[in-house]
Amino acid sequence: MKYDRSFNFSAGPAMMPEEVLEEIRDEMLNYRGSGMCVMEMSHRSGVFQKIIDDAEQDLRDLMNIPDNYKVLFIQGGATLQFSMIPMNLMKNGKALYIETGAWSKKAIAEAKKVGQVEVISSKDKNYTYIPDCSDLDISEDTDYVYICENETIHGTTWQKLPNTKGHVLVADQSSMFLSRPCNVSDYGLIYAGVQKNVGPAGMVVVIIREDLIREDLENLPVYLQYKTHADSASLYNTPNCWAIYCCGKVFKHLKKLGGLEAMNKRNEEKAKILYDFLDGSEMFGGTVEKTVRSLMNVPFVTASKELDAEVVAATKAAGFDNLKGHKSVGGLRASIYNAMPKEGVEALVEFLKKFEQEHRG
Ligand SMILES: Cc1ncc(COP(=O)(O)O)c(C=O)c1O
Numbered sequence: 001m002k003y004d005r006s007f008n009f010s011a012g013p014a015m016m017p018e019e020v021l022e023e024i025r026d027e028m029l030n031y032r033g034s035g036m037c038v039m040e041m042s043h044r045s046g047v048f049q050k051i052i053d054d055a056e057q058d059l060r061d062l063m064n065i066p067d068n069y070k071v072l073f074i075q076g077g078a079t080l081q082f083s084m085i086p087m088n089l090m091k092n093g094k095a096l097y098i099e100t101g102a103w104s105k106k107a108i109a110e111a112k113k114v115g116q117v118e119v120i121s122s123k124d125k126n127y128t129y130i131p132d133c134s135d136l137d138i139s140e141d142t143d144y145v146y147i148c149e150n151e152t153i154h155g156t157t158w159q160k161l162p163n164t165k166g167h168v169l170v171a172d173q174s175s176m177f178l179s180r181p182c183n184v185s186d187y188g189l190i191y192a193g194v195q196k197n198v199g200p201a202g203m204v205v206v207i208i209r210e211d212l213i214r215e216d217l218e219n220l221p222v223y224l225q226y227k228t229h230a231d232s233a234s235l236y237n238t239p240n241c242w243a244i245y246c247c248g249k250v251f252k253h254l255k256k257l258g259g260l261e262a263m264n265k266r267n268e269e270k271a272k273i274l275y276d277f278l279d280g281s282e283m284f285g286g287t288v289e290k291t292v293r294s295l296m297n298v299p300f301v302t303a304s305k306e307l308d309a310e311v312v313a314a315t316k317a318a319g320f321d322n323l324k325g326h327k328s329v330g331g332l333r334a335s336i337y338n339a340m341p342k343e344g345v346e347a348l349v350e351f352l353k354k355f356e357q358e359h360r361g
Contacts, residue, residue: 007344010322011152011297012175012196015339020249038245043238051241052234055248062251062259065184065207072206072226073234073244078174078193081204082107085146085170085189086114088226089212092141096120098162101127101151102328103172111146118142126329127154128288133162144168144188150176152196153326155299155333156292161186168212176296177205178254179338180264188212196296197337199246203239254338263338270336270345271295277349283307283356287329301331308332311355318351 001007008015031038034047041048056071065071074080085107086095093115097108100122111117120131138145145164150157152175161169168188177192184190189208195201206226213226222228228236234244254263275293278286278300287299302308308331315323315332325331336345 006319006321007340007347008321009334009336009340009344009348011326011333011335012193012337013201014196014335014337016199016246017250017253017339020246020253023249024246039242041241043235043241048241051245051248052239055244055251058248058251058255059205062178062254063182063184063207068210069184070206070208070210070213070226070230071234072208072229073239073247074204074206074229075202075240076204077195077202078172078191078204079106081172081191081206082110083114084224084226085144085191086111087220087224088214088217089168089170089189090115090143091214092143094118094139094142095144095146096136096138096142096167097146098131098133098148099123099127100130100148100156100158101154102326103151103153103174104146104148107146107148107172115143122156127151127156130156130158130289130292134160136162136165138165138167142167144170146170146172148172148174150174150179150294150296152297152335153299153328153333154288155286155294155297155329156288157294157296159292168209174204175335175337176294178251178260178263179267179296181260194243194247196335197339198250200240200243203243203247205247266342267295267336267338270340270342271298273342273345273349274298274334274336277352281352281356283359284352287331296337297333297335299325299329299331299333301325301329305330307359311352314355315348315351320348320351323348 028037096118098120099105122129122131145167149171170189171187173190174193175196177197191204191206193204208226213230217225278284283302284300312324323332325333
């Protein structure tokens with residue numbers, strides 16, 4: 001790769017588009033004649049106001065976000081949302097969570113500190129499938145239904161959203177954000193930590209329907225209220241200016257590439273290369289049900305832990321980074337987000353094919 005960069009299969013922070021990094025490099029010391037780097041710039045300046053306004057508008061264009069939704073850039077990563085969501089949305093103190101892996105499990109643990117949580121889970125098969133949610137038994141006073149739309153560790157994606165029967169749907173899209181078209185009006189709240197498909201870690205994008213922003217939460221710490229961030233257009237305190245700037249660049253880049261339809265097509269092509277190989281291999285195999293396989297995070301294993309470790313070491317030595325699977329699944333995991341070039345996936349598959357041939361002798 002150019003600049004001697006490696007193919008980085010990390011689950012996050014992950015690869016950024018090279019073109020974007022080059023632009024950032026070129027603007028590093030003097031952002032468009034402002035005399036300073038964006039890192040050095042007041043968040044109250046006109047120059048930064050344009051950066052954040054453009055970032056929001058470009059995201060609205062990409063996702064076709066309706067006018068009755070607010071776009072918020074909040075710090076604390078995706079993890080803070082595990083708490084902010086129940087604190088802000090549990091009016092009746094009740095929610096239904098669908099547990100499909102480690103990240104929804106963490107969100108459930110936080111929600112339980114706030115109210116009553118019903119759980120439907122795929123834990124019985126180590127989260128290798130998505131539970132059937134076409135006819136949920138939801139009580140009238142349930143405030144929302146929560147899903148993690150792509151489980152980064154286990155490698156599953158919702159192909160069809162749950163039937164919430166009119167209740168608010170909340171989705172953690174961290175590891176699939178902007179990877180495919182999304183009908184925002186299907187959700188009450190979408191959030192995504194940006195360090196996988198968009199930008200530097202430490203920030204989350206929250207897209208929230210306006211009527212869910214409550215005015216009656218004076219007792220909640222001010223920073224934890226969505227109202228605070230909405231009323232101040234994400235500028236209540238000093239925001240993560242650098243992340244907003246970098247994300248804005250990626251939003252523009254994705255628009256240039258043809259938007260989310262085009263990203264989906266690219267991502268399907270890339271994932272197919274890897275899944276086709278895994279399906280045909282005698283040494284490697286995917287770990288989840290085929291119908292819910294993620295296009296972003298692809299866990300796979302061999303028949304033994306020792307061989308898994310050998311493959312991980314061999315890939316690392318060959319310049320493929322961060323392929324070790326999460327300890328709860330084992331084996332390997334290739335995270336192939338938007339910015340992973342097709343050549344990276346092709347090179348990995350070629351390497352694994354060769355490894356398999358040589359190993360079989
Ligand atoms: C699906 C999902 N949700 C939440 C998180 C937590 O994100 P953060 O580290 O930004 O808090 C992650 C992190 O990897 C994730 O993959």
